[in-house]
Amino acid sequence: MSEDVLSVRNLHTHFRTEDGVVKSVRGVDLDIGPGEVVGLVGESGSGKSVTAHSIMRLIPSSGSIVQGEILFEGEDLARASVRQMQKVRGNRIAMIFQEPMTSLNPVLRIGDQVSDVLRLHRGLSKAQALSEAKDLLGRVGIPDPKARLANFPHELSGGQRQRVMIATALACRPKLIIADEPTTALDVTIQAQILDLLIDLKRDFGCSVLLITHDLGVISETADRVAVMYAGQIAEVAEVATLFDEPLHPYTLGLMRSVPKLDEDLPEDRLLPVIGGGVPNLAELPAGCAFQTRCPHVRARCRAEEPPLREVRTAHKVRCWLYDA
Amino acid sequence: MSLLIFVIRRLIYTVPLLVCAVTVIFILVHSAPGNPIDYIIGEAGADSELVARLRAEMGLDQPMLVQLWRYVLQVLSGNLGYSLVSSAPVLDLILERFPATLLLMASQYTLSAVIGVLLGVLAARRPNSALDTTLTLLSLTSFSLPIFWLGQMMILAFGYHLDWFPIQGMSNLREGYTGWRYALDVAYHMVLPVVTLTIFNLGLIMRLTRASMLQVVGQDFVKVAYAKGHSERTVLLHHALRNALLPVVTVVGLEIPGLIAGAVLAETVFAWPGLGRLTFDAISARDYPLLMGMFIFISFFVIVANLLVDIIYGLLDPRIRYQ
Numbered sequence: 225m226s227e228d229v230l231s232v233r234n235l236h237t238h239f240r241t242e243d244g245v246v247k248s249v250r251g252v253d254l255d256i257g258p259g260e261v262v263g264l265v266g267e268s269g270s271g272k273s274v275t276a277h278s279i280m281r282l283i284p285s286s287g288s289i290v291q292g293e294i295l296f297e298g299e300d301l302a303r304a305s306v307r308q309m310q311k312v313r314g315n316r317i318a319m320i321f322q323e324p325m326t327s328l329n330p331v332l333r334i335g336d337q338v339s340d341v342l343r344l345h346r347g348l349s350k351a352q353a354l355s356e357a358k359d360l361l362g363r364v365g366i367p368d369p370k371a372r373l374a375n376f377p378h379e380l381s382g383g384q385r386q387r388v389m390i391a392t393a394l395a396c397r398p399k400l401i402i403a404d405e406p407t408t409a410l411d412v413t414i415q416a417q418i419l420d421l422l423i424d425l426k427r428d429f430g431c432s433v434l435l436i437t438h439d440l441g442v443i444s445e446t447a448d449r450v451a452v453m454y455a456g457q458i459a460e461v462a463e464v465a466t467l468f469d470e471p472l473h474p475y476t477l478g479l480m481r482s483v484p485k486l487d488e489d490l491p492e493d494r495l496l497p498v499i500g501g502g503v504p505n506l507a508e509l510p511a512g513c514a515f516q517t518r519c520p521h522v523r524a525r526c527r528a529e530e531p532p533l534r535e536v537r538t539a540h541k542v543r544c545w546l547y548d549a
Numbered sequence: 550m551s552l553l554i555f556v557i558r559r560l561i562y563t564v565p566l567l568v569c570a571v572t573v574i575f576i577l578v579h580s581a582p583g584n585p586i587d588y589i590i591g592e593a594g595a596d597s598e599l600v601a602r603l604r605a606e607m608g609l610d611q612p613m614l615v616q617l618w619r620y621v622l623q624v625l626s627g628n629l630g631y632s633l634v635s636s637a638p639v640l641d642l643i644l645e646r647f648p649a650t651l652l653l654m655a656s657q658y659t660l661s662a663v664i665g666v667l668l669g670v671l672a673a674r675r676p677n678s679a680l681d682t683t684l685t686l687l688s689l690t691s692f693s694l695p696i697f698w699l700g701q702m703m704i705l706a707f708g709y710h711l712d713w714f715p716i717q718g719m720s721n722l723r724e725g726y727t728g729w730r731y732a733l734d735v736a737y738h739m740v741l742p743v744v745t746l747t748i749f750n751l752g753l754i755m756r757l758t759r760a761s762m763l764q765v766v767g768q769d770f771v772k773v774a775y776a777k778g779h780s781e782r783t784v785l786l787h788h789a790l791r792n793a794l795l796p797v798v799t800v801v802g803l804e805i806p807g808l809i810a811g812a813v814l815a816e817t818v819f820a821w822p823g824l825g826r827l828t829f830d831a832i833s834a835r836d837y838p839l840l841m842g843m844f845i846f847i848s849f850f851v852i853v854a855n856l857l858v859d860i861i862y863g864l865l866d867p868r869i870r871y872q
Contacts, residue, residue, distance in 0.1 A: 376867040
């Protein structure tokens with residue numbers, strides 16, 4: 225386990241709000257090996273994005289990491305100084321965001337926005353950095369990269385802008401890329417292109433990827449391992465094939481079932497099954513399992529004790545009393 | 550290239566705009582009670598033949614529309630007429646006073662823009678903190694104060710009681726300095742009027758910058774800039790501020806006429822020999838040609854200032870140029 229690029233241990237991130245303390249992340253453990261693509265899935269409000277932002281230490285000032293370790297190449301980022309974090313961000317860990325349309329600064333040229341990380345972290349001159357930015361734009365499949373350097377973001381399409389974001393993320397050859405819903409805002413044909421590009425480049429550049437999404441289709445095509453998040457905790461972790469073939473946690477099962485299957489002949493009311501109920505209020509969680517109110521298999525024990533995340537098969541962990549041997 | 554076309558197009562728009570301004574000013578001045586002849590012949594009165602001759606000489610016997618047409622042509626040819634009080638050409642009077650006003654305006658404007666924007670960024674850095682609340686309170690006070698009162702209080706405090714700065718004027722006439730000694734003397738005389746005007750204009754710029762920054766720092770590209778490893782200083786001043794300045798520049802541009810009104814008051818209080826004083830004196834003396842000339846000059850100044858604002862806007866935001 226020591227060769228893991230990133231090793232998150234018992235991470236707790238809380239936010240102070242008017243309704244009390246919202247426990248967005250409640251004891252997350254996550255390991256990412258070298259060159260590995262780990263998918264983090266869950267519905268809105270499950271804490272997947274907060275987990276990613278906690279790793280980058282980019283949570284808003286109302287929130288804080290109250291407990292846990294974020295070991296990145298042996299260094300605990302949870303305790304790193306602001307200055308140390310500035311040397312990690314954009315350099316050893318890069319992040320790609322959901323909205324390519326608003327992720328680029330509208331008043332700065334594309335060339336400057338791709339090359340500024342090179343000047344900041346690698347100390348290149350402006351000319352050197354721009355020349356490398358041109359090569360990077362070529363690598364991410366942007367036609368006529370030299371001319372694009374002088375363009376402003378509004379002159380590029382959404383897909384091209386996300387390619388620019390990927391080029392920026394790769395610029396300093398980071399060890400880890402955190403992609404937070406990188407294709408959600410793009411239309412379906414572009415989504416596939418961007419994902420393919422991300423995976424190809426990950427291989428070429430030899431970095432690991434933490435891919436955050438609510439789209440199981442995206443996970444099945446790109447990830448090596450998957451972690452399913454629910455109410456601020458990891459509900460289940462497994463190799464991608466294992467998880468899709470034999471999902472164990474009732475929540476994972478529900479998620480799988482709620483993917484519409486258009487090739488099966490189902491009555492109209494069963495075309496799109498849903499998991500009844502909603503995500504519990506993270507400021508007032510019930511005792512026991514967080515999924516108890518929506519679980520079809522709920523038992524007395526689930527209401528009393530919180531299940532631990534336990535390895536029930538090889539490399540397959542689940543947080544559920546159903547699998548308590 | 551597109552910026553050049555933009556500027557040329559805007560300069561062409563200036564001509565009809567100026568004609569409209571001249572027309573409105575002409576109508577306003579001519580609808581005011583009395584006419585120049587009454588002021589020339591004074592209380593004693595004159596025979597009707599003289600009055601008729603003067604009326605014909607000044608073109609006042611012509612219909613209003615003809616008079617307006619002649620005046621517009623005259624103004625467009627660069628002739629603003631002659632002062633009733635001093636008989637000097639109006640344009641010469643104005644150009645003689647303009648540098649003093651320009652010096653005062655440019656200094657206070659640069660100062661209030663730089664300080665106002667920096668304080669605005671500082672306030673937006675930690676919204677609702679003690680610093681932010683203090684700055685908010687100060688800025689609200691600063692633009693609520695009447696400028697003539699503030700000027701008089703400055704004179705009372707720093708000119709009279711503390712005796713740190715001269716009370717009025719632009720230079721010490723008795724010493725008759727030349728060269729850099731003169732420049733220093735002018736700078737010394739400028740301190741109180743510039744500080745007064747800066748305090749007055751600072752508040753609005755600061756409030757606008759703060760509000761605009763708060764909106765910008767919530768946007769995705771600011772988060773991206775942090776994720777790239779930039780320091781807070783770089784993110785705020787390099788990435789966020791340029792976006793936040795756009796609405797500030799717009800409103801500050803719209804405020805320029807108000808600034809001139811402020812200059813009239815400040816120049817009167819500090820006996821600054823600029824256009825503000827000239828306007829004030831022209832009003833007191835009912836010097837209509839000079840007054841009209843002043844209004845037209847101010848209109849022209851406002852039009853040019855607005856053009857500058859539009860150019861700055863185009864430079865700040867690449868999306869503007871091509872529209």
